[in-house]
Amino acid sequence: MTVSQPKSYKNIYLTILLAAAILLCGQLILYFAPLPKRDVLATGFLADIVITFPAAYYFLIIRQNQLKARRMLLVISASLLVAYLILPPHQKYYVLQIRQASVLLELGFLVYAISKIKTIISVYKQQKTDYQDFSYNFSKSLGAILGNSLPVKMLASEIVMLRFGLGCWKKFSPIPANIKQFSIYKESGYTSFFGVILAIFI
Incomplete structure (x- = not known):
């Protein structure tokens, strides 16, 4: 482990x-340059x-650290954004044309994620036996199957926000008797805090 760290840092600096x-x-x-x-x-x-840098990133970072290749989607998207801006x-x-082509890769990843729904649900149920928080369990389940990368974390966050946005937070989930139950808006003090903030600005 101590031998691989200098090489890893060296590749990061080179990138x-x-x-x-x-x-x-x-x-x-x-x-x-002349006009x-x-x-x-x-x-x-x-x-x-959009080609040289992502290729170098793959060989210096992804391949050397044995990371999952799906991280390249984020690198390519960031490279396209930088190119578009400058x-x-x-x-x-x-x-824009290259970006449209990269959308196909993202759709392919989404199809792959959908194909793993049963496995994700199975892992989620195992997580749920130890901890009752939906957002935590769902993020862990998604990361365990699809990889603990930034795009996967973003996807998990969007799905969690969508779930709570549709009112699923009102649904009561049974909790074992040995676990203390509480409502965050009652015991966290958020109501009083935001009430004071609103009073100041109004």
């Missing part, structure tokens, strides 16, 4: 350095952002 070099060099080249050649150079800059208008059209 950050590569990202900074791509952005800085690309911006300088576009700034000093007739600027469009071609901007297209090359786009390729560096590149000239003509290249933004290419960014």
Whole structure:
């Protein structure tokens, strides 16, 4: 474990350095390039952002640390966002086209998640026997099956908010007698706190 940490940190530093070099060099080249050649150079800059950097991230971070490849979806999305913000208008059209293609990958991940619903429910029921909090159990269940990555955490948070937004918080869940029951709005003091805040601003 102690041997792999320096290598891991070295790869992280290399990835950050590569990202900074791509952005800085690309911006300088576009700034000093003649106007007739600027469009071609901007297209090359786009390729560096959305192809070269994600490929380097895969080999330096994902593969070296044996992480799940689905993390690349977030990296590619972030690269497309950066490219859209800093590149000239003509290249933004290419960014949007690439983004539409990446949506297919996200839909594929969603279909995969739906195919694992039975397994997620099974893990959730096991979690529920130890702890009664829905959001915690659901996030843990989703992470155990789909991976504990940021996109999965975001998906879990959205589903939890949707569940409570539809009024499921009103549904009473039976709790064993040895566990203390309470309502958060009664015992947390949120009502008094927000009442004071509203009184100050009103």
